[in-house]
Amino acid sequence: DTEVTQTPKHLVMGMTNKKSLKCEQHMGHRAMYWYKQKAKKPPELMFVYSYEKLSINESVPSRFSPECPNSSLLNLHLHALQPEDSALYLCASSQDVAGNYGYTFGSGTRLTVV
Amino acid sequence: AQRVTQPEKLLSVFKGAPVELKCNYSYSGSPELFWYVQYSRQRLQLLLRHISRESIKGFTADLNKGETSFHLKKPSALVSDSALYFCAVRDWVGGANNLFFGTGTRLTVIP
Numbered sequence: 143d144t145e146v147t148q149t150p151k152h153l154v155m156g157m158t159n160k161k162s163l164k165c166e167q168h169m170g171h172r173a174m175y176w177y178k179q180k181a182k183k184p185p186e187l188m189f190v191y192s193y194e195k196l197s198i199n200e201s202v203p204s205r206f207s208p209e210c211p212n213s214s215l216l217n218l219h220l221h222a223l224q225p226e227d228s229a230l231y232l233c234a235s236s237q238d239v240a241g242n243y244g245y246t247f248g249s250g251t252r253l254t255v256v
Numbered sequence: 257a258q259r260v261t262q263p264e265k266l267l268s269v270f271k272g273a274p275v276e277l278k279c280n281y282s283y284s285g286s287p288e289l290f291w292y293v294q295y296s297r298q299r300l301q302l303l304l305r306h307i308s309r310e311s312i313k314g315f316t317a318d319l320n321k322g323e324t325s326f327h328l329k330k331p332s333a334l335v336s337d338s339a340l341y342f343c344a345v346r347d348w349v350g351g352a353n354n355l356f357f358g359t360g361t362r363l364t365v366i367p
Contacts, residue, residue, distance in 0.1 A: 173353070184342055184357035185300065198354060232300065240346075240353050244290055244302035 144169060148233050148248035156256055157223060163251045165216040165233030171246070173239045174216045176208060177232040179250070185232055191216060192239040223255045260289075260326075260343045262358035269333050270366045277328040277361045279317075279343030288346035289326045290355070291317055295339040303328075303341070313337070333365045 146167045155161050165174065173192045177185035189208040190198040196208065205227075207219040216233055230252050234245040261280045269275050281287055291303040304312045306319045306326060317328045326343060343358040 182360075184360055185355075186357075187354050190354060236353070240348075242288070242307070244292075244305055245355060246302070247292075247300040249299040 144246070146233055146235055146246050146248035148231075148251050150251055151249065152252050152254075154254045154256060155220065155223065157225070159223075160219070160221045162220065163218040163231055163233075163253075165218075165248055166214055167235045167246070168214055169235065169237070169246065170213075171235035171237050172213065173236045174210065175234040175236075175245065176216070176218050177234060177247075179230040179232055181229075189218075220253075223253075225255050228254045259283075259356055260345050260358040262341075262343055262361050264361045265359065266362050266364070268364045268366060271335055272332050275330050275333045275337070275363065275365075277341050277343075277363065279326045279328065279358060281324050281326060281343075281345050283324075283345065283347075287319070287326075289317075289319060290344045290346070291315070291326075291328050292342045292344055292357070293339050294342070294360075300342070333363075335365045335367050338363055338365045 149164045175190050176188040179185040187200050188202045191210045194210045205222050209217040230250040232250045233248040236245045237243045259282050263278055289306040292300050293303045294300045304310050315330045317326050319326050340360050340362050342360045344355045346353050
């Protein structure tokens with residue numbers, strides 16, 4: 143398995159809802175990432191997990207809450223989001239925490255907040 | 257902090273023409289640079305890394321430290337090369353690495 147799998151592919155949620163995005167990889171990668179990508183913009187880093195520990199939180203609002211239950215799974219819990227949070231949320235992983243071999247990206251979850 | 261600049265948002269070339277996508281970086285040490293590509297309706301994927309000095313799908317990119325550039329080149333473009341291309345630089349921040357992406361260049365190859 144050489145892929146990063148993200149579910150769901152599409153999600154529509156209200157501003158009072160609680161939902162979770164899921165990411166899974168079975169490549170033995172030790173670092174996993176959440177990125178946010180708005181239309182026609184580059185991906186922007188949200189969270190980095192190295193060896194299942196949160197290393198970077200790029201000043202992301204607390205309505206986004208990451209979780210790394212084990213080395214293969216990464217979740218992003220969403221609560222009380224705003225319409226401007228609508229975007230493509232990308233999960234990625236890298237073989238080593240230094241990222242020397244590049245990142246493997248999932249296909250993303252397209253989130254719409256209404 | 258490391259950053260990359262892609263000066264062209266859009267680039268159109270005819271099939272068979274050479275193509276060059278520009279990327280300039282700012283970094284005080286030895287940068288680790290990458291090119292990523294996003295084809296329509298597909299996931300973002302690694303195209304090549306400067307440290308491997310490889311050629312993927314006919315594309316090459318040479319790190320020019322004097323000009324702080326990492327331009328992506330292909331001698332003869334294919335229609336299937338049409339995609340969004342991101343230059344990215346790796347930085348070590350807060351005890352972990354991060355990829356900083358440029359704003360991207362959308363390449364359209366005209367049949």
